[in-house]
Amino acid sequence: MPRPGKNSYSDQKPPYSYISLTAMAIQSSAEKMLPLSDIYKFIMDRFPYYRENTQRWQNSLRHNLSFNDCFIKIPRRPDQPGKGSFWALHPDCGDMFENGSFLRRRKRFKVHRSEHLSAKNSQMIHYFQQHHHHHQQQQAKLGLATPETAPGMGRIPHFQPYGVNGPQSTGFKHPFAIENIIGRDYKNMMASGLPLASVMHHLGYPVPSQLSNMVGSMWPHVGVIDSMAPMPVSPDYNPFGVPMKTICHPGTQTMPAVPVPIKPTVSLASISTMPVPGALPGSATQICPSSSSTSLHLDQTRSAPSEGKTSSLHSVLVHS
DNA sequence: GACTGTTTAATGTACG
């Protein structure tokens, strides 16, 4: 057990690779994409270990983003000023960690050249046209979606709860279980009845009038991020902490029609840097955005070195 | 100038 004063388990290096950490962050966001700075933020918020040596691990993380095909870059639209692009998961990179280990993927995800210009494109088009439809996506992620409900949509990494359903099913909930990381604050948030609009408000989302009257209170007592804190696991949440019973009802779309970037604006920045424990931007981003129309520009240009990254994918997607 | 993104190279390490 960790001694009270000095190191706790939360200071230990989490058993996740940069790839899984990044995937985690992206998945935790409502839009399933994040700018680099928010990926940093997500990780540092949850893992005290990564609050040090930022130069080192952030360089590594950037390397991973560029090097691995499982991450795709989504340029900002003109009305989304900010630094850098958004990063998302490649729609086909699903089940990267199906072996139960988040340290090492069973196999490196590679986009094949032949698929690059044809199939991948159409799949990405599909993905980006649909990726705001949370209900479908949740189902897809959980493997509940039939091919009809989520056609062409790659399975997002099906993160098994650490130690559960894995190779050895002990029932032990590892402190670093993803559900214990992401799910915690979200569940606390819901348990304390935090209005969704409040979260959205803090994130800089336009708060729909119907919900805005619920805003006003403050953040719940979500407690300090402590990876050792036992966290009851509910089947209502997937390993990413995204509720299975979606809180976003497809019928009641109240969010902006266009995905709003979660950029380090005042609201978000103030949240994440709040000295008061409990503010967890990453969890907040799980609020349903449900946009309807999308105009995304996919610009993926990558050279193909020795073994790796396939040629280039250059396409412009305009959803009408 | 700091941040973002790409790439190469070396080293570390998990897994079959």
Added chain:
DNA sequence: CGTACATTAAACAGTC
């Protein structure tokens, strides 16, 4: 033990 994947370092170009 070898291979493949992961981490780290570093150079460098582009962008805000």
